[in-house]
Amino acid sequence: MTILIENAVILPMTGPENVIENGYITIEGERITEVGAGKPTPGAYAKIIDGTNKAVMPGFINTHTHAAMTLLRGYADDLPLQEWLQTKIWPLEAKFNAEHIYWGTMLAIAEMIKSGTTTFADMYFFMDEVARAVEETGVRGVLARGLTSGRGSDKSVEENLALHKKWHGKAQGRISVFLGPHAPYTCSADFLHYLSELAQKEQIGIHIHLAETKKECDDIMKQHGKTPIALAEEAGLFKNKVIAAHCVYVTEEDIKTLKKYGVGVAHNPESNMKLSSGVAPVPAMLEAGIKVGLGTDGASSNNNLDMLQETRSAALLHKVSTMKPTSLPAYQALEMATANGAAVIGQEKEIGRLVPGYKADLIILDLDVPHMTPCYDIYANIVYSAQASDVLTVMVNGGILMENRVIKTFDEKKLLAHFRKIARDLLAG
């Protein structure tokens, strides 16, 4: 079955100059077969989508989130970090069971599809439920079981390995499984070392929080006499494919280390702003040639999963933090949300660009709305003006997950009603 999208502005994300003002894309099965200007060769298309006044681009890749934390959206905000965690987040999290995680992830996926995210990298628990939600809804996921050292760590590592065995490469290749050591301040150096070797032996990627807050860096420095990045390097972590979330506090030496090992950085500007973590030196990391993607973090610290907003926030934040209006121009910001994100999760040869042979993970944006008019510069319009609601249609692996704002793989309104009941019971229980 071949799908044709025609008469559209096309952003292949293979370079700023490669935008096609009026072009087409064909999709066969899971993959893109053609991308071009003008009209395609006439053929028998199973479905033709008119792209007039619309733009087609790669779906967003959310390189760091905790999807089921939608259960905690708006539950506690505007508090000091430790009070927020200890009196609010952790006590409610302790009540979560497998069902909660399934529905929390389903809600997150609904929000992600409606805002154009086609892939997300997740770290949480009851990850089998997350995999089930990914399988059912049609999105792409990179899933890791959060791991901490100490009591219960053996069981969690077993769960992570079982998750890998059961789901890695499954759901038409839409699911990957990584190991999820939580952070240097919750994992001992020995545990990190053990996981590094395990990951190498089993050829599994690693997803970890690194250098998120000043307190973390100060504590690690006091305890180990080195930075979190240096500690992770010493534990052998970077011999693996690594998603390093946050990297707010990195030294020049750390930047060299991240570059040397090809570590992927997941930058979460809105979470870092809302929790007052700080401003990651993203322009410097990009300058050094580090792969930096964007993440929303969980909905308890953002409080949404909207990658268009995250992209805009990144572009604005780094302009003011460097006091240079030329920092993180629109194309570069959009690249972080797409092609760079693919590189961060190690799938740069499969997704993140609109290129023949790549998986058809793409979104169609409405340009016929006031805030996208006029359209002198499509990149500037998307980064600085577009809204989640401009995402009309979402395709993953060649399958249509949403068409004209209607989710096709599950009933959105039923999900919301059911979720409200779950949230009520959770607070009452």
Next chain:
Amino acid sequence: MTILIENAVILPMTGPENVIENGYITIEGERITEVGAGKPTPGAYAKIIDGTNKAVMPGFINTHTHAAMTLLRGYADDLPLQEWLQTKIWPLEAKFNAEHIYWGTMLAIAEMIKSGTTTFADMYFFMDEVARAVEETGVRGVLARGLTSGRGSDKSVEENLALHKKWHGKAQGRISVFLGPHAPYTCSADFLHYLSELAQKEQIGIHIHLAETKKECDDIMKQHGKTPIALAEEAGLFKNKVIAAHCVYVTEEDIKTLKKYGVGVAHNPESNMKLSSGVAPVPAMLEAGIKVGLGTDGASSNNNLDMLQETRSAALLHKVSTMKPTSLPAYQALEMATANGAAVIGQEKEIGRLVPGYKADLIILDLDVPHMTPCYDIYANIVYSAQASDVLTVMVNGGILMENRVIKTFDEKKLLAHFRKIARDLLAG
């Protein structure tokens, strides 16, 4: 004709504790007549709106913009300020005629209505056209003719006074007219002094840019030996009702001055970020008791007119700039976008809150969407998660301007098509 909105979450914005979980509002003519919990007294309502799974709140008040600059949206971005102004913005602006300004303002109003803004404070030229657009579309506007000293200043002042005479208090009271001295670096001290006296004599408010960039402050200090705020005070400006846009660079002394005279500050976080102007000390100004509202600035420097985004950006920016997650909590940010905004433009007894006797300037938000689920805290959800597209219905002065996302006072799609033609001709011409 009485309108009833029932079964809704109601945010009167008279204090965080005054949210009504399930309530109603009645509107008669231009004004709110009742706001309460539960059900209203049975009566003959000309129109009943069901607010189930919806929230009702005051419309947003955009305290600083240049509406017609939608003509320049995405025309030039990510450039150093002087290059941006001199090689891009000013040359294209020089081509604008009255018709451009009319259509640019119409596009801005379409975007504002669709994102829940009911009032905007504008400073630009061909302001008669802006007034016409405000009259036709049903929104509320505070309009000022931009004034600079030097060649043509007499004519501009005459235009501003003629605008006042023709439009102030007109369009069912929806239009106010202010004087618009552009800024201390484009207006001589004598000219500011002259306008201060003129404003006092004619009882007209003043809308001015103040202390936006470090360069402005350095230049004014070099030339006059004082800060822009001190210069404005000395010119007698603050004896009038004043909207001071930006106030990014203010000293402790300046803060005392702004407080002493009750000057209203229009904070434009996204413009200040995008142009690398800096971070205004908003928490300190609020702490000092200064009236601080929010503005989007023009679409050439933002690049949108979405007040929900502006509110979120303010809340996030000040948390990271102060490194305190308790800075600018959700309710306070939302107050800036509504009740505080009303105070900044001097209309705090008429709009910005949902209170009997106030003008019915309100919006209805959809809560039955993934990103607003669950709803533990309505303020946090609106500030950190809501999107412009959640705004279903917009009412100004008791008139319905948009209902269920359809603009009632003009044809949105026709406007967009016409605007695209104008933008093409403008670039070609």
